[in-house]
Amino acid sequence: MDTPVISPPVHIELGDRSYEIRIGPGLLEDPHSLEGLPAASSVMVVSNVTVAPLYAARLMRLLCTRFRQVHLVELPDGEAHKDWGSLNLIFDALLAQACDRKTLLVALGGGVVGDMTGFAAACYMRGVPFVQVPTTLLAQVDSSVGGKTAINHPLGKNMIGAFYQPLRVLCDLDTLDTLPERELSAGLAEVIKYGPIADMAFLDWIEDHIEALRRREPAALAHAIRRSCEIKAEVVGQDEKESGLRAILNFGHTFGHAIEAGMGYGQWLHGEAVGCGLVMAARLSQRLGLVDGAFVERLRTLVQRAGLPVVAPVLDVQDNAARYLALMRVDKKAEAGEIRFVLIDGPGRAVVRGAPDALVAEVINDSCRA
Ligand code: NAD
Ligand code: GLY
Numbered sequence: 001m002d003t004p005v006i007s008p009p010v011h012i013e014l015g016d017r018s019y020e021i022r023i024g025p026g027l028l029e030d031p032h033s034l035e036g037l038p039a040a041s042s043v044m045v046v047s048n049v050t051v052a053p054l055y056a057a058r059l060m061r062l063l064c065t066r067f068r069q070v071h072l073v074e075l076p077d078g079e080a081h082k083d084w085g086s087l088n089l090i091f092d093a094l095l096a097q098a099c100d101r102k103t104l105l106v107a108l109g110g111g112v113v114g115d116m117t118g119f120a121a122a123c124y125m126r127g128v129p130f131v132q133v134p135t136t137l138l139a140q141v142d143s144s145v146g147g148k149t150a151i152n153h154p155l156g157k158n159m160i161g162a163f164y165q166p167l168r169v170l171c172d173l174d175t176l177d178t179l180p181e182r183e184l185s186a187g188l189a190e191v192i193k194y195g196p197i198a199d200m201a202f203l204d205w206i207e208d209h210i211e212a213l214r215r216r217e218p219a220a221l222a223h224a225i226r227r228s229c230e231i232k233a234e235v236v237g238q239d240e241k242e243s244g245l246r247a248i249l250n251f252g253h254t255f256g257h258a259i260e261a262g263m264g265y266g267q268w269l270h271g272e273a274v275g276c277g278l279v280m281a282a283r284l285s286q287r288l289g290l291v292d293g294a295f296v297e298r299l300r301t302l303v304q305r306a307g308l309p310v311v312a313p314v315l316d317v318q319d320n321a322a323r324y325l326a327l328m329r330v331d332k333k334a335e336a337g338e339i340r341f342v343l344i345d346g347p348g349r350a351v352v353r354g355a356p357d358a359l360v361a362e363v364i365n366d367s368c369r370a
Contacts, residue, residue, distance in 0.1 A: 118149030137187025186271025275308030
């Protein structure tokens, strides 16, 4: 059953920090998008050099109907710029405009802009409110929701950051029209991950609608975004700061982060690395006797149909498995040097646990030549 293109917001329940995820077309032109936001003398829209020329004027026109001063700061584009230098550009702009502690930050862009804006909001004057306006599929189904904010460190992905929730998430479906095809596929990796960890009926639905999603049919996109946000809201509502359950949202990410860091940030897109990582994590689950080969093949086929890579890259021609293992030991889920993986423990159910290095090495070797 598909979701209508315009549907009620998804609610994320976090007590007095609860908020809505609004999904639909035309949100950047709809004054209702701003209803209920706190008064602020100034707003700082944070975007990047690619997204700002496409959507900043539209968003700023809307913001000007409600707020007196609306500023814009444009960051360089790309994962390679998710760093202290870009973060400082946000602080420079806020201070140059004498923005006070009630200033509202608005993140307009993909996950890179969203994660950095959220971190800036958590730090500026010890915390100012912020709104997420995600413009990639990946950001609409995952990164804009749940309050994880961060920048990268050369030694590890998203290592410096904070949990800090937005006041609202506005997923304007119209913004996906301009998204490059490769980025759309990258977003589908994060959509696919929700099936095996939480909802096999959703995985069936994705299999039936993968071409419609790649064609950007609005009803299919609306349903995929809504169901993904519902699952994420349910998990985050139970475990905001990842003391346990929330880790399942990292299915595919342990291998994926190693690929991103090992290749150099920006070589493989985050979603591409996660897509390949989903298949690797499924293979590891199979080696541990948790799922059968048919399940792995089902997931591999879907990831491939989404336009994502399923053969892992070689990160070191001398000792590839050792390089992967070294990179995975700095994953945030690692405990006392032991890598912990999100594995599938039967369809629709995830578990977080360690695995013998030798077994992981076999999965890496198989995945690099599969
Ligand atoms: P991204 O932010 O780099 O955006 C991808 C590319 O698309 C960029 O070049 C961007 O400028 C461009 N773009 C964005 N919107 C566009 C549009 N509407 N039209 C045309 N071009 C557009 O990448 P992403 O995939 O959105 O996000 C990946 C990041 O998200 C990673 O840094 C990852 O770590 C992070 N992430 C965070 C969480 C979280 O919970 N906070 C979850 C998943 C991923
Ligand atoms: N993307 C994983 C999380 O938000 O926990």
